[in-house]
Amino acid sequence: KAGVTQTPRYLIKTRGQQVTLSCSPISGHRSVSWYQQTPGQGLQFLFEYFSETQRNKGNFPGRFSGRQFSNSRSEMNVSTLELGDSALYLCASTGGLSYNEQFFGPGTRLTVL
Amino acid sequence: AQKITQTQPGMFVQEKEAVTLDCTYDTSDPSYGLFWYKQPSSGEMIFLIYQGSYDQQNATEGRYSLNFQKARKSANLVISASQLGDSAMYFCAMRGGGATNKLIFGTGTLLAVQP
Numbered sequence: 292k293a294g295v296t297q298t299p300r301y302l303i304k305t306r307g308q309q310v311t312l313s314c315s316p317i318s319g320h321r322s323v324s325w326y327q328q329t330p331g332q333g334l335q336f337l338f339e340y341f342s343e344t345q346r347n348k349g350n351f352p353g354r355f356s357g358r359q360f361s362n363s364r365s366e367m368n369v370s371t372l373e374l375g376d377s378a379l380y381l382c383a384s385t386g387g388l389s390y391n392e393q394f395f396g397p398g399t400r401l402t403v404l
Numbered sequence: 405a406q407k408i409t410q411t412q413p414g415m416f417v418q419e420k421e422a423v424t425l426d427c428t429y430d431t432s433d434p435s436y437g438l439f440w441y442k443q444p445s446s447g448e449m450i451f452l453i454y455q456g457s458y459d460q461q462n463a464t465e466g467r468y469s470l471n472f473q474k475a476r477k478s479a480n481l482v483i484s485a486s487q488l489g490d491s492a493m494y495f496c497a498m499r500g501g502g503a504t505n506k507l508i509f510g511t512g513t514l515l516a517v518q519p
Contacts, residue, residue, distance in 0.1 A: 322505050334495065334509035347506045379447055385505045391437065391456065393505060395449035 295384045295396035303402045309370040312399045316363050316384030323365040328379040377403045406431045408496050410510035417486045425481040425513045427496035435501040438479040443493040491517045
């Protein structure tokens with residue numbers, strides 16, 4: 292069974308640009324969550340999607356948005372990039388709601404210059 | 405509000421010895437789940453073990469066990485027979501009650517296994 296995949300693995304952008312990150316969950320999983328990891332703030336929850344609906348949203352500005360498709364693949368978008376958006380973005384795949392195992396992808400490392 | 409506290413920024417352990425990584429939590433939810441993840445330098449978060457708040461027994465997964473003390477709100481990870489490959493960052497996380505998979509993470513403990 293394939294694991295969680297995230298593309299691209301690395302990205303370099305400049306301030307003001309926008310970026311789209313993709314996450315493909317484990318086959319059959321319907322829940323995808325996104326996290327931002329930085330040295331200063333640690334791991335912070337961005338949002339969660341279940342069956343194409345946003346279930347929860349973290350405390351991030353509106354520049355951060357996401358969506359989930361009918362095949363459970365999810366994308367997150369960051370518009371008007373700032374230097375502080377440089378981070379490792381991780382997505383997690385879960386079989387359903389409140390399941391016992393959440394599997395993470397390898398992450399996308401975004402650098403904003 | 406939910407909170408996870410990991411008070412050990414870094415730890416050393418000798419190969420083949422056991423090590424305990426501390427985690428305390430705070431929540432008002434009667435139903436919650438506790439997770440431990442390992443993050444090597446590559447960045448990927450590797451799921452290690454899960455403990456539900458209503459589980460009567462401590463969770464175990466191979467060399468990993470979770471010392472769950474509900475009254476003290478602690479969920480320490482015990483790694484037995486440490487291996488060099490165990491050197492990594494370890495995160496404790498909590499999922500609250502309700503229909504959510506949102507995890508709250510601690511700040512992590514960097515474990516270094518010495519030969």
